[in-house]
Amino acid sequence: MIVVTGATGNVGRALVRMLTDAGVxxxxxxxxxxxxxxxxxxxxxxxDLAEPAGLRVAFDGAEALFLLVAGxxxxxxxxxxxxxxxxxxxxxxxxxxxTRPKAYRHPLLFEAAVRESGLDWTVLRSGGMDTNxxxxxxxxxxxxxxxxxxxxxxxxxxxPADVAAVAAAVLREDAHAGATYTLxxxxxxxxxxxxxxxxxxxxxxxxxxEQTREEAHTLMARFMPLPVVxxxxxxxxxxxxxxxxxxxxxxxxxxxxxxxxxxxAERNAAAFR
Numbered sequence: 001m002i003v004v005t006g007a008t009g010n011v012g013r014a015l016v017r018m019l020t021d022a023g024v025x026x027x028x029x030x031x032x033x034x035x036x037x038x039x040x041x042x043x044x045x046x047x048d049l050a051e052p053a054g055l056r057v058a059f060d061g062a063e064a065l066f067l068l069v070a071g072x073x074x075x076x077x078x079x080x081x082x083x084x085x086x087x088x089x090x091x092x093x094x095x096x097x098x099t100r101p102k103a104y105r106h107p108l109l110f111e112a113a114v115r116e117s118g119l120d121w122t123v124l125r126s127g128g129m130d131t132n133x134x135x136x137x138x139x140x141x142x143x144x145x146x147x148x149x150x151x152x153x154x155x156x157x158x159x160p161a162d163v164a165a166v167a168a169a170v171l172r173e174d175a176h177a178g179a180t181y182t183l184x185x186x187x188x189x190x191x192x193x194x195x196x197x198x199x200x201x202x203x204x205x206x207x208x209x210e211q212t213r214e215e216a217h218t219l220m221a222r223f224m225p226l227p228v229v230x231x232x233x234x235x236x237x238x239x240x241x242x243x244x245x246x247x248x249x250x251x252x253x254x255x256x257x258x259x260x261x262x263x264x265a266e267r268n269a270a271a272f273r
Contacts, residue, residue: 001025001061002171003086005049006068008033010131011092014164015066016042024172029058052076059084064171067091067114069106074113081119088120088177090170092163095127095182096231099243103231111180122170123180127243128157128235130185130264133194140206140272146195147209149216150237154188156246162258169253181249186257188244197262201269213237 002019006012007028019026020039027043035044045058050071059065065086071077081089091114096104114121136146163183170176189197192208199206211219213233220229235243250258 001027002064002066003027003029003059003062003081004066005029006066006070006092007044008037009068010129010160011126011163011167012066012068014161015167018164018168019171022168022172027058027062029055049077052080055080056084059086062086064088065090066167066171067110069093069110074110075117078113078117078119082117086119088122088171089114089117090122090124090167092167093123093125095125095184095243096235098125098180098182099240100231100234103227103234105227120174120177122176122178124163124166124170125180125182126158126163127182127184127247128155129163130157130159130261131268132157133198133261133265134268134271136195136198137271140198140202144199144204145207145209146191146198147211148191148195149211149213149233151192151208151210152190153237153239154190154193155236155239155244156184156186156188157194157261158183158185158250159259159261159264161264162250162254166250166253176253181253182247183250184245184247184258186246186251186260188246189261194261194265197265198269198272200262201265202272 004012004016007016008030016026016028028038029045029047031048033044033046038044047054047058059081065081093107093111097107111123139145195206195208
């Protein structure tokens with residue numbers, strides 16, 4: 001049995017499907033979830049990572065855990081997991097934990113707890129994800145416009161389905177214990193290029209509008225903690241060489257290149273129609 005936390009999210013939902021398709025028993029965990037939200041045969045359990053004691057039922061009988069950075073007590077989560085018999089944990093962290101440690105202290109706290117847990121562990125440090133473009137869904141649907149800061153600065157965003165595929169492989173294989181993988185897409189793309197790719201998928205023009213840093217900060221601060229806003233804008237506007245570099249880790253694990261943003265846009269065109 002594998003427990004997938006964040007099972008209704010972009011990575012978690014894809015991971016549950018991949019494991020289920022491979023015949024692996026799965027318990028899907030999210031704060032708001034029912035069996036109807038998941039594929040047939042998946043055990044859905046509503047629980048909150050911010051309340052580790054409530055995870056006991058979800059972890060019962062599991063051998064491996066896919067863990068999100070959520071809540072403030074990673075040690076408590078991992079103790080419950082160990083007591084339930086979990087032997088392996090795969091943590092979905094952020095590339096910023098390595099490149100911007102001051103801004104990404106929360107993921108680093110989880111990484112340290114995982115490494116000290118006594119479990120077999122693997123850390124997946126994901127770069128920015130293609131699904132960030134879904135923030136444009138309403139503006140593209142209603143007025144065919146996409147707005148973002150730093151329109152011509154490229155980063156190698158990754159398809160969440162590829163993050164899920166790496167997680168599925170690591171959860172099922174024994175060769176990844178003690179590894180930290182940085183996951184990126186196959187090439188840097190700029191916000192302007194991503195808007196163009198969505199337009200191509202729609203078969204209609206999409207106007208790109210470049211925001212100022214201040215405009216972007218105001219919008220992001222509505223739903224993100226300020227240190228994360230600052231760290232994110234720093235990556236988007238002044239990326240380090242490492243943050244712009246394509247990592248080979250996803251391809252090494254999967255045996256194939258990660259998918260392009262254009263392919264993601266074609267697959268998700270309905271969100272922007």
